[in-house]
Amino acid sequence: MSIRLLLVISLTAMLFGCSSDKVKDDAPAAVEDLSSQQANAGATEDTNAQAYGSDDDSTSGFSQLDDPQSPLSVRVIYFEYDSSEIRSEYRSAIEAHAAYLNQNSDTTITLEGHADERGSREYNLALGERRAQSIKQQMLILGVSSSQIRLVSYGEERPSVDGHDDASWQQNRRVEILY
Amino acid sequence: MKVIFKIYIAGLMFVSLQTHAVLDIKITQGIEQALPIAIVPFSWSQASSVTPFDLSKVITDDLKRSGRFDVMDELDLPQRPANFDAINFNDWRKLGMENILIGNLMLTETGDYDVSFRLIDVYRGKQIAGFRIPAKPNLLRRVAHQISDIIFEKLTGTAGAFDTRVAYITVKKIKDKKIHTLQIADADGYNAKILLESPEPLLSPSWSPDGKKIAYVSFEGRNSAIYIQDILTGKRERVSAYEGINSAPSWSPEGSRLAMTLSKDGNTEIYIMSLHSKKLKRMTVHGGIDTEPAWSPDGRKLAFTSDRSGGPQIYEMDIRGGDPKRISFDGKYNARPRYSPDGRYISLVHAVNGSYRIGLLDLSNGSINTLTDAKLDESPSFAPNGGMIIYATTGVRGAQLAAVSVDGRIHQRLGLQQGDVREPVWGPFLK
Numbered sequence: 001m002s003i004r005l006l007l008v009i010s011l012t013a014m015l016f017g018c019s020s021d022k023v024k025d026d027a028p029a030a031v032e033d034l035s036s037q038q039a040n041a042g043a044t045e046d047t048n049a050q051a052y053g054s055d056d057d058s059t060s061g062f063s064q065l066d067d068p069q070s071p072l073s074v075r076v077i078y079f080e081y082d083s084s085e086i087r088s089e090y091r092s093a094i095e096a097h098a099a100y101l102n103q104n105s106d107t108t109i110t111l112e113g114h115a116d117e118r119g120s121r122e123y124n125l126a127l128g129e130r131r132a133q134s135i136k137q138q139m140l141i142l143g144v145s146s147s148q149i150r151l152v153s154y155g156e157e158r159p160s161v162d163g164h165d166d167a168s169w170q171q172n173r174r175v176e177i178l179y
Numbered sequence: 180m181k182v183i184f185k186i187y188i189a190g191l192m193f194v195s196l197q198t199h200a201v202l203d204i205k206i207t208q209g210i211e212q213a214l215p216i217a218i219v220p221f222s223w224s225q226a227s228s229v230t231p232f233d234l235s236k237v238i239t240d241d242l243k244r245s246g247r248f249d250v251m252d253e254l255d256l257p258q259r260p261a262n263f264d265a266i267n268f269n270d271w272r273k274l275g276m277e278n279i280l281i282g283n284l285m286l287t288e289t290g291d292y293d294v295s296f297r298l299i300d301v302y303r304g305k306q307i308a309g310f311r312i313p314a315k316p317n318l319l320r321r322v323a324h325q326i327s328d329i330i331f332e333k334l335t336g337t338a339g340a341f342d343t344r345v346a347y348i349t350v351k352k353i354k355d356k357k358i359h360t361l362q363i364a365d366a367d368g369y370n371a372k373i374l375l376e377s378p379e380p381l382l383s384p385s386w387s388p389d390g391k392k393i394a395y396v397s398f399e400g401r402n403s404a405i406y407i408q409d410i411l412t413g414k415r416e417r418v419s420a421y422e423g424i425n426s427a428p429s430w431s432p433e434g435s436r437l438a439m440t441l442s443k444d445g446n447t448e449i450y451i452m453s454l455h456s457k458k459l460k461r462m463t464v465h466g467g468i469d470t471e472p473a474w475s476p477d478g479r480k481l482a483f484t485s486d487r488s489g490g491p492q493i494y495e496m497d498i499r500g501g502d503p504k505r506i507s508f509d510g511k512y513n514a515r516p517r518y519s520p521d522g523r524y525i526s527l528v529h530a531v532n533g534s535y536r537i538g539l540l541d542l543s544n545g546s547i548n549t550l551t552d553a554k555l556d557e558s559p560s561f562a563p564n565g566g567m568i569i570y571a572t573t574g575v576r577g578a579q580l581a582a583v584s585v586d587g588r589i590h591q592r593l594g595l596q597q598g599d600v601r602e603p604v605w606g607p608f609l610k
């Protein structure tokens with residue numbers, strides 16, 4: 001759920017931000033360490049939402065990223081079970097993203113790899129990364145600079161759907177392209 | 180016929196300030212040849228006041244939960260002897276009782292306690308074990324577990340694991356936010372303590388061999404990183420935060436090194452970090468997935484999961500290096516190996532017809548025995564005495580903990596009051 005919300009937030013940020021905005025998402029999350037007698041007072045407010053915000057003092061420019069007709073609107077690539085092979089139906093979307101990144105060399109993306117809940121968590125973490133990796137490879141072949149692509153895998157830890165059935169699993173085996 | 184009985188450890192109802200039972204443990208399947216034993220309530224030196232702690236209840240619950248004992252109902256006890264001479268052996272023999280435990284709780288002049296107990300073989304009319312244990316008031320529960328351990332060892336021949344702890348991860352959803360915690364609790368679910376709370380995922384807790392620290396993976400920095408936290412002080416250190424995956428920490432048996440999975444060099448590989456120098460030694464070189472390292476108890480080998488042959492399978496390699504050898508061949512999916520304390524078996528996640536179950540790989544012949552029968556079981560972890568395996572299982576009520584004996588005959592469920600609980604890791608024997 002929250003992924004979708006974040007996606008909306010980041011899209012909104014792009015709509016209002018100019019293309020040079022880098023969406024920072026490496027702010028540390030609030031973590032509370034409760035084992036010491038005095039809980040660490042460093043625990044601040046949840047940073048989830050602000051981490052994906054951007055300086056939005058500019059309202060210039062409708063970006064092609066926001067065109068629902070554009071192949072750039074495809075932001076989630078789905079995978080088969082235990083596979084990191086990119087299905088042919090996603091080729092045009094990945095080419096479009098690569099072309100956009102080539103034209104906007106100061107834009108960076110995060111490829112966020114995910115897996116369904118079946119099997120072991122650590123294997124799924126590796127599988128999520130390999131899925132993100134396979135899209136990155138494709139983009140590098142298409143001329144994108146590796147400095148424009150950040151990878152992160154969450155394995156099965158952040159499902160987009162919480163169910164325990166085939167339909168949910170299908171939704172969760174994915175790579176999200178986050179601008 | 181399987182004996183099925185249910186025991187609910189009184190959870191919330193008997194919570195005092197010191198003892199919270201967050202996990203609610205019940206036995207779903209026990210064994211038929213359970214040993215008969217009677218636990219006589221401990222006599223209390225200050226007869227005019229209420230006993231400050233019910234030792235016999237904790238011991239009774241421990242033994243019942245193990246599935247290996249048939250504990251006589253307190254109401255059926257023919258007598259309540261406080262010392263050896265008061266035992267009327269004939270009364271007990273007539274009831275077919277084989278073993279009885281008697282004991283005393285005494286208040287000392289300093290305000291502490293003395294716990295003494297005797298385990299008695301009814302047929303031979305002899306004492307099997309007898310101890311006196313001094314205890315601070317806050318340690319009486321632990322003393323009860325230690326007594327359970329002694330009973331278990333004397334009567335079954337293997338060490339008990341009641342005086343141990345488990346670590347696990349919980350996830351609660353509040354509105355649309357998830358809260359992850361790393362917790363530890365006594366092996367009976369009491370004394371749960373939160374070590375860490377985070378809005379971002381936590382996973383893969385691993386105990387240090389001395390039981391004083393826990394290594395784990397946290398996503399608090401928007402990527403996986405490995406931390407080590409001191410349980411008593413709460414002080415923690417980030418030991419690995421390279422680009423890419425930092426995960427699957429596993430402590431070496433002597434405690435000075437941490438095996439882990441890193442993808443900093445292109446894809447997931449196994450490394451060993453010296454905790455003193457933080458220097459890394461790369462163990463695997465392969466384009467496939469290599470992850471989930473586990474140390475053999477003698478510290479000479481690492482088992483890990485690799486998909487170099489196609490799907491995930493278990494491989495073993497020498498700590499000094501060399502080519503990994505595949506050791507699992509039964510089925511298309513075998514992952515997350517953990518050695519048994521005697522090094523003869525590996526517990527793992529084993530897929531059978533699309534169901535993920537806990538399997539036991541016999542290293543002497545390569546066979547895999549499936550111990551559970553649900554659809555989404557994972558994260559097996561051996562008790563330090565090797566008798567039980569705790570694991571996570573997902574069902575209609577979400578993720579819960581369960582345990583199964585290595586022979587597959589005893590099954591327990593450990594339920595959390597709310598939210599998911601997962602990735603249980605049984606800690607070492609406490610010293």
